Amino acid sequence: MELTRPIRTTQSDPPSSGEVTPLDGDPVAERFHFLVNAPALFNAVVTAVEWDVFRHLAEHPGSSLEELREFTGVPAHSLRVLLHAVCTTGLLERRTDGTYQNARAASELLAPDGPDSWRHILTGWKEIYYPAFSQMSQALAAGTNTALAAHHGDEPTLYCRLAHNPELEAVFHRSMSAFTLKSLDALVECEEFATVRHLLDVGGGDGTTSNRLIAKYPGIRSTLFDIPSVAQLAGSSDAGDRIQLLPGDLFKDPFPTGVDAVLFSHVLEIFSGDQITELLAKAYAVLPAGGRVFIYGYNVSDDETQGWYSARLSLYLNVLASGQGMAYPAGDYEEWMGRAGFSDVRTLRGYPYEHGLTIGVKP
Ligand SMILES: C[S@@+](CC[C@H](N)C(=O)[O-])C[C@H]1O[C@@H](n2cnc3c(N)ncnc32)[C@H](O)[C@@H]1O
Incomplete structure (x- = not known):
């Protein structure tokens, strides 16, 4: 399967490790780095779904960490850790002023709540499949x-x-x-x-x-x-x-x-x-x-x-x-x-x- 857009292992450029290897830019290696972290990131995304983070941000784009803390009711540090994890997937974006918004894919795939919602699919995968x-x-x-x-x-x-x-x-x-x-x-x-x-x-x-x-x-x-x-x-x-x-x-x-x-x-x-x-x-x-x-x-x-x-x-x-x-x-x-x-x-x-x-x- 061709990767149309390489998945970056880090948001910085060049990679924060500073390590330059012959595999730099290799799409299979990029996918490898995403893949080996994917089980943790999958669960982070499901947690954000369960806490209604995507739905909240669809209705209130540009919420601050404090607003999200009030909305979710979870400890600020836990929320910080979770939001960072989800940001690394690209599904959440952190603006320069520190507020958060959904990526378009998150708004379309993860905010809705109907019978065909991904939230039901992911819950089944988390509880039964994985x-x-x-x-x-x-x-x-x-x-x-x-x-x-x-x-x-x-x-x-x-x-x-x-x-x-x-x-x-x-x-x-x-x-x-x-x-x-x-x-x-x-x-x-x-x-x-x-x-x-x-x-x-x-x-x-x-x-x-x-x-x-x-x-x-x-x-x-x-x-x-x-x-x-x-x-x-x-x-x-x-x-x-x-x-x-x-x-x-x-x-x-x-x-x-x-x-x-x-x-x-x-x-x-x-x-x-x-x-x-x-x-x-x-x-x-x-x-x-x-x-x-x-x-x-x-x-x-x-x-x-x-x-x-x-x-x-x-x-x-x-x-x-x-x-x-x-x-x-x-x-x-x-x-x-x-x-x-x-x-x-x-x-x-x-x-x-x-x-x-x-x-x-x-x-
Ligand atoms: C993957 S689901 C598909 C459900 C539905 N056709 C769909 O496309 O969403 C497989 C279905 O096969 C049924 N099934 C599995 N083994 C069966 C069996 N031995 N006799 C009758 N139904 C069975 C399951 O209960 C389940 O509803």
């Missing part, structure tokens, strides 16, 4: 999701274990729903849905995707299939009878008949190639001739060298969520669809957040 990554070496060496031991229960995946912890499950789905809202437009805008009448939304989560699709296409109704505790979350939406909930396990329970399209959105990447083949065969079996299957989600680049979001997701899946799966390259999904019997298989590529949409038709 603690698990300290187990990365053990989990990858063992070839299984050893970090799952931190979550109560004996089920093999995080999705099922979260049912034991409704509070954390709500954090998880709020985070996932916010990210889904950010990445969903390309899927919803796909005109293929205009002719769908009855969609099976497999692993449909809290209903975010189904809700957006039925809002855009008045002719669609959706059957949302997910584990019982999650289908219950979707039950709180106000879609009326256009979304029908079907609680179950997607490997143990049958898919319903009577649908003319099956959607796997952010679902197949959780599983192995064999399991994906099994799920695609189940979708094929319930579709009529002409019925379509849609796979939406992250795709690593074909040469498997690009994609920060995909890399994070793949690691999370293997270390914590399911112990397998990855943000497969689109070609893998195309091959598995073909193997399941689908024809006219193609992928719409290049969507935001490294997303692709692979479509197949039952002949």
Whole structure:
């Protein structure tokens, strides 16, 4: 991935260490210096979100340290340390008079509070994803999701274990729903849905995707299939009878008949190639001739060298969520669809957040 703008390790010029090495100006070295400090800086940004610093500065640009101290109620020294950390990321700017303002990206990404807010995403990553990554070496060496031991229960995946912890499950789905809202437009805008009448939304989560699709296409109704505790979350939406909930396990329970399209959105990447083949065969079996299957989600680049979001997701899946799966390259999904019997298989590529949409038709 090309760095369009090098990330500076220091704000001063030349670097404050005064050290001149053959790597000076090397964008990979610059990224390295940012990367090795990123876990601390990530947490600093989340703390600033939790303390509503970005929201406050969006409303009161040019607040002083004292004004921010009064607003946050935290000790002045702690706030000074935090503001410095966030300033190093560029998300906050300190003016020459010592007051603070948001960078444009902070105002747009971190100040808003709606259902698609980054604050929900970052909270989920802080509370669920990133603690698990300290187990990365053990989990990858063992070839299984050893970090799952931190979550109560004996089920093999995080999705099922979260049912034991409704509070954390709500954090998880709020985070996932916010990210889904950010990445969903390309899927919803796909005109293929205009002719769908009855969609099976497999692993449909809290209903975010189904809700957006039925809002855009008045002719669609959706059957949302997910584990019982999650289908219950979707039950709180106000879609009326256009979304029908079907609680179950997607490997143990049958898919319903009577649908003319099956959607796997952010679902197949959780599983192995064999399991994906099994799920695609189940979708094929319930579709009529002409019925379509849609796979939406992250795709690593074909040469498997690009994609920060995909890399994070793949690691999370293997270390914590399911112990397998990855943000497969689109070609893998195309091959598995073909193997399941689908024809006219193609992928719409290049969507935001490294997303692709692979479509197949039952002949
Ligand atoms: C990453 S989320 C995707 C949610 C939604 N489709 C979206 O795009 O936002 C994966 C979903 O698959 C569901 N899931 C995982 N394993 C499952 C299983 N064995 N049976 C049914 N649903 C499952 C999870 O509960 C979760 O809601």
